Amino acid sequence: MTLVYRLIEVLAICAVTYVSWRVLRNIILKSPLDNIPGPSATSFWKGNYGELFHRHTGWDLHAKVGQNYNSVVKLHGLFGDKVLYVFDPKALQSVIVKDQYVYEEAPSVISLRMLVFGPGLLSTLGDWHRKQRKLLNPVFSINHMRHMTPIFYRVTHSLRDAITAQVKGGPVEVDILSWMGRTALELIGQGGLGYSFDDLVSNTPDEFGESIKALVPTIFSVSTLRQFLPFGMKFGTPDIWRRILEYTPLQSVQKLKYITDTMHQRSKDIFYAKKAALEAGEDAVLQQVGEGKDIMSILLKANMTASADDRLPESELIGQMSTLVFAAMDTTSNALSHIIHLLAEHQDAQEKVRAEIIEASDGQDIPYDQLVELPYLDAVCRETLRLYPPVTTVFRRSQRDGRHGGILESNRNKAIWGEDALEWKPERWLSPLPGTIAEARIPGVYSNLMTFIGGGRSCIGFKFSQLEMKVVLTILLGSFKFSLPKQEIVWNLAGVKYPTVGRASTKPSMPIVVERIRKE
Numbered sequence: 404m405t406l407v408y409r410l411i412e413v414l415a416i417c418a419v420t421y422v423s424w425r426v427l428r429n430i431i432l433k434s435p436l437d438n439i440p441g442p443s444a445t446s447f448w449k450g451n452y453g454e455l456f457h458r459h460t461g462w463d464l465h466a467k468v469g470q471n472y473n474s475v476v477k478l479h480g481l482f483g484d485k486v487l488y489v490f491d492p493k494a495l496q497s498v499i500v501k502d503q504y505v506y507e508e509a510p511s512v513i514s515l516r517m518l519v520f521g522p523g524l525l526s527t528l529g530d531w532h533r534k535q536r537k538l539l540n541p542v543f544s545i546n547h548m549r550h551m552t553p554i555f556y557r558v559t560h561s562l563r564d565a566i567t568a569q570v571k572g573g574p575v576e577v578d579i580l581s582w583m584g585r586t587a588l589e590l591i592g593q594g595g596l597g598y599s600f601d602d603l604v605s606n607t608p609d610e611f612g613e614s615i616k617a618l619v620p621t622i623f624s625v626s627t628l629r630q631f632l633p634f635g636m637k638f639g640t641p642d643i644w645r646r647i648l649e650y651t652p653l654q655s656v657q658k659l660k661y662i663t664d665t666m667h668q669r670s671k672d673i674f675y676a677k678k679a680a681l682e683a684g685e686d687a688v689l690q691q692v693g694e695g696k697d698i699m700s701i702l703l704k705a706n707m708t709a710s711a712d713d714r715l716p717e718s719e720l721i722g723q724m725s726t727l728v729f730a731a732m733d734t735t736s737n738a739l740s741h742i743i744h745l746l747a748e749h750q751d752a753q754e755k756v757r758a759e760i761i762e763a764s765d766g767q768d769i770p771y772d773q774l775v776e777l778p779y780l781d782a783v784c785r786e787t788l789r790l791y792p793p794v795t796t797v798f799r800r801s802q803r804d805g806r807h808g809g810i811l812e813s814n815r816n817k818a819i820w821g822e823d824a825l826e827w828k829p830e831r832w833l834s835p836l837p838g839t840i841a842e843a844r845i846p847g848v849y850s851n852l853m854t855f856i857g858g859g860r861s862c863i864g865f866k867f868s869q870l871e872m873k874v875v876l877t878i879l880l881g882s883f884k885f886s887l888p889k890q891e892i893v894w895n896l897a898g899v900k901y902p903t904v905g906r907a908s909t910k911p912s913m914p915i916v917v918e919r920i921r922k923e
């Protein structure tokens with residue numbers, strides 16, 4: 404124990420020295436960002452970050468930056484750091500596509516992800532990351548998504564049955580956020596890993612699922628310590644660091660260790676069961692939850708047939724598992740919740756999309772190719788992802804200065820999208836878009852939007868999430884009518900934005916009045 408206390412003492416001294424050096428450096432040295440306009444700092448220590456990362460005021464700062472400045476703006480970071488906030492298409496093109504290897508994720512972020520997820524896509528950089536993407540990109544192809552559609556429908560039918568049981572006595576408030584969260588977890592479970600986390604009937608929590616859900620708040624509680632990770636990981640082996648962690652008398656560190664161990668162990672169990680089934684042959688594969696059509700089964704097969712140069716070691720395949728579940732869960736469930744919230748607010752749009760779905764479905768599940776082409780459903784999804792992207796900013800770092808890629812302000816830029824850019828108007832997608840959009844050459848992978856960013860680190864799962872949203876919406880809108888509750892729903896800014904009832908509450912939740920419209 405004395406050794407651990409000494410170590411904590413050394414770390415504290417390092418922290419004070421590091422902060423002092425950073426403040427002095429920022430006062431003495433000139434920065435190329437000095438002459439770029441931007442809002443003044445509201446705190447010496449926190450710069451604009453107190454406001455930018457606040458769940459309520461953050462929206463105002465984004466709007467201020469979007470409306471009062473050009474699309475390259477200087478912000479003040481921690482301890483006098485200068486940070487560039489960009490939403491200019493050319494600057495975004497440079498940061499996330501052309502010079503993406505100059506502007507990488509911060510070392511503290513990458514080191515923590517490596518500890519938590521292992522060597523998956525979110526934790527690797529440069530050539531290592533590029534090699535993983537080369538094998539993984541084809542796994543998310545349209546063809547694979549098409550074969551996965553029945554899995555999505557099966558899970559969503561269970562969701563419909565569960566909500567039906569809740570509303571069979573008449574219209575009631577249902578926490579849609581909670582149901583979207585459970586559904587997103589189960590869909591990435593079955594579609595991504597070929598594993599069932601939640602049958603959407605019983606309320607028995609799954610250890611793996613619970614660990615993933617607890618991850619973000621637990622990481623938040625070790626924010627200060629994680630600044631030292633890149634430094635610490637340069638010295639000593641992972642085994643030594645593990646021993647140190649075991650004896651660290653901090654509850655948050657122990658919780659993070661438990662979560663990480665659980666995710667890793669469960670990922671390994673699922674992986675080896677999958678590998679054994681593949682080796683045993685087709686019958687054994689068909690017995691598995693995803694029947695061999697899930698992302699990990701396809702990835703395993705692709706890896707077996709890849710050339711020796713392209714093949715990934717098992718540790719990197721296992722590292723993708725909790726990475727995928729983590730990246731897929733809150734993003735898609737929050738996007739879906741926001742769509743339902745907007746449709747409850749705009750009853751005319753809800754009726755229009757329902758009429759389109761009922762006509763196409765004819766009482767059956769709509770096949771993939773027809774589903775992705777439904778124009779109004781598609782317009783509703785696109786417009787919500789444009790105006791209300793679940794992730795509002797991405798952060799990149801060059802040698803000295805940070806860069807925030809402003810997803811939100813690029814999607815809402817009036818110079819590109821027109822004077823009505825701040826309005827939710829699905830109809831804009833039904834006629835040709837203004838020429839300014841094509842001229843701007845926005846470097847996003849999806850529909851001139853930055854919602855899934857672009858370049859080599861763009862969202863690999865965006866087609867998966869599109870399919871998920873459309874399947875869930877068709878089944879739910881075909882069976883239920885959604886209306887606003889009496890209480891106000893407020894969207895809070897965070898790594899992934901989330902709704903609460905009113906401004907004071909911090910508990911993520913979104914009650915919506917649900918009424919059954921069709922007997923199944």
Ligand code: HEM
Nearest residue numbers: 524730731734735738793794797855860862863864867868
């Ligand atoms: C509406 C839903 C989603 C949104 C808005 C979204 C958005 C994003 C964004 C903005 C990034 C870049 C993050 C950064 O570089 O800092 C990203 C990366 C990623 N997303 Fe998504 N995502 C969504 C759904 C999904 C789904 C369903 C999956 C998996 C099936 C997924 C898997 C990933 C992965 C693995 C990465 C890291 C890619 C890399 O670094 O190579 N996402 N996503």
